[in-house]
Amino acid sequence: MLATRTPLRVTLGGGGTDLESYYRRDGGFIFALSLNKYIQISATRPAFDPKIVLHGPEPEVTDHADQVRHDLVRAALLSHDIVDRFEAASIGDIAGGTGLGSSSCFLVGLLRLLHAMKGQSPDRQTLAEEACKLEIDTLGRGIGKQDQYMAAFGGLTTLDIAPDGAVSVAEVRIAPDVEQAFVAHTHIYYTGLRRDASGILDDQNSAMKGASQDRQATVGDSLDAIKDLGFRIRDAWVRGDLEGWGQMLHEHWLSKKRMSQKISWPAIDLLYDHVRSAHGVTGGKIIGAGGGGFLMLFTPGPGEELEAYMASQNMPRLHYEIARGGVQLLGQSA
Numbered sequence: 001m002l003a004t005r006t007p008l009r010v011t012l013g014g015g016g017t018d019l020e021s022y023y024r025r026d027g028g029f030i031f032a033l034s035l036n037k038y039i040q041i042s043a044t045r046p047a048f049d050p051k052i053v054l055h056g057p058e059p060e061v062t063d064h065a066d067q068v069r070h071d072l073v074r075a076a077l078l079s080h081d082i083v084d085r086f087e088a089a090s091i092g093d094i095a096g097g098t099g100l101g102s103s104s105c106f107l108v109g110l111l112r113l114l115h116a117m118k119g120q121s122p123d124r125q126t127l128a129e130e131a132c133k134l135e136i137d138t139l140g141r142g143i144g145k146q147d148q149y150m151a152a153f154g155g156l157t158t159l160d161i162a163p164d165g166a167v168s169v170a171e172v173r174i175a176p177d178v179e180q181a182f183v184a185h186t187h188i189y190y191t192g193l194r195r196d197a198s199g200i201l202d203d204q205n206s207a208m209k210g211a212s213q214d215r216q217a218t219v220g221d222s223l224d225a226i227k228d229l230g231f232r233i234r235d236a237w238v239r240g241d242l243e244g245w246g247q248m249l250h251e252h253w254l255s256k257k258r259m260s261q262k263i264s265w266p267a268i269d270l271l272y273d274h275v276r277s278a279h280g281v282t283g284g285k286i287i288g289a290g291g292g293g294f295l296m297l298f299t300p301g302p303g304e305e306l307e308a309y310m311a312s313q314n315m316p317r318l319h320y321e322i323a324r325g326g327v328q329l330l331g332q333s334a
Contacts, residue, residue: 002116003042003330006109007034007323008093008100009150010188010287010296012237013252014230018144018161020136022223028161029227030146031172031234034154034323039102040330041109043088045117052077055089072107075134080114088113094318098190099288104147107131112327124326125169128152154326158234178240179322185242187303188287188318189295189310191268218258225255246298249283250276256285268295271313279306294318 009032017028052068054060062068064084065077077086088110096102108131115122122130131148135141145167149159153169156179160168174182229252236244253272268286275281275297284297295315299306307317 001042001044002113003040004109004112004327005038005040005330006105006112006151006327007154007325008037008039008102008105009034009147010100010294011146012230013233013248014159014227015146015256015288016144016223017227017230018146018159019142020144020165022220023161023165024163025220026224026227027163028144028159029230030149030159030161031157031230031237032146032150032159033156034150034326035100036321036323037093037100037318038323039090039092039105039109041088041090041106041113043086043110043113043117045082045085046087049087050084052084053087055087071139072103072134073110075138076107076110076114079130079134079138080111080118082114082117097293099286099293101147101150101288104131104135104143105151107135108148108151108327112329116329124152125167127327128167150326152326155324156237156322172234172238174238174240178237181240181242182237182245183321185299185303186245187297187299187306187310188320189297189315190318191293191295191315193293222255222258226252229255242298242300243282246282246300249285249296249298251283252285253283275306275309279309281306 011030011032013031014029017023018030022028050063052060052062052065054068054070054073058070060069065074065082068074068077073088077083090106092102094100094102108127111127111130128149128151131151132145135143135148145161145165146159149167149169150157156172156174158170158172160170229248233245233248236248272284280299280301281297282300284295287294287296297306310317
């Protein structure tokens with residue numbers, strides 16, 4: 001039996017510029033980190049049972065890969081010519097649909113397993129592009145490239161995306177004490193809501209490709225500002241400029257909201273205004289495409305009052321560290 005462990009991710013800057021509808025114009029830029037929260041997959045090729053068996057929230061037993069309902073599993077198996085004799089189970093530290101890139105994280109972990117079953121060890125770039133091709137081209141999902149690359153590479157990382165879609169990956173190195181300060185003051189809270197990011201991303205894609213020049217200009221200008229912020233946020237982290245990071249988070253909040261009414265919702269807008277005025281928060285963002293999941297808030301102070309207030313709103317804090325390295329093959333057992 002083989003197993004993989006793949007980290008979830010948080011985008012710090014440039015979110016949305018990794019979609020083809022944007023990067024084809026001027027290229028995209030992402031600055032993100034991987035969390036020490038993972039999706040783990042275990043799988044085997046049974047010696048005799050010819051069926052495909054999937055364990056999880058929606059278990060499946062089928063005779064052939066093309067009958068599998070789970071679209072990521074089906075696409076991955078067929079792309080590797082594995083059509084029967086396959087059993088897998090997955091478990092995640094955090095539920096899907098919460099803005100942390102869980103679908104691509106799952107797919108990258110699964111692909112790494114399938115390669116290992118065939119005695120292959122692809123490099124991280126190849127693995128990330130394989131996942132992008134399956135999700136974006138084969139399955140037609142209107143998503144970007146950051147989730148697949150962050151799952152493959154992990155760490156504190158930038159992705160420069162050329163207009164032709166080529167991705168250059170670079171590790172961002174900062175002093176350990178500076179990293180600890182950013183993590184300590186950058187809180188992540190679970191809103192209790194789960195959502196499908198596709199509707200929000202579809203809005204962005206439609207606007208960038210649509211006939212309405214006004215809407216296209218609004219979304220395009222917002223993404224230009226978000227990409228510029230991505231570079232500035234990266235530089236703030238490298239400099240150790242916590243105050244600047246908090247201010248840029250608020251700037252990002254305003255730019256993101258101009259793109260779609262689905263990014264946030266009234267209750268979160270009111271909460272955000274309150275924690276900024278009453279609990280020392282200087283900036284924040286909804287992690288992922290928006291509409292639910294996790295809320296990131298930066299506070300320069302100790303943060304105990306903020307954490308207590310958020311707990312009173314039934315929004316617990318997620319304690320985390322930056323995970324070094326991306327997908328890992330955990331080993332083989334007898």
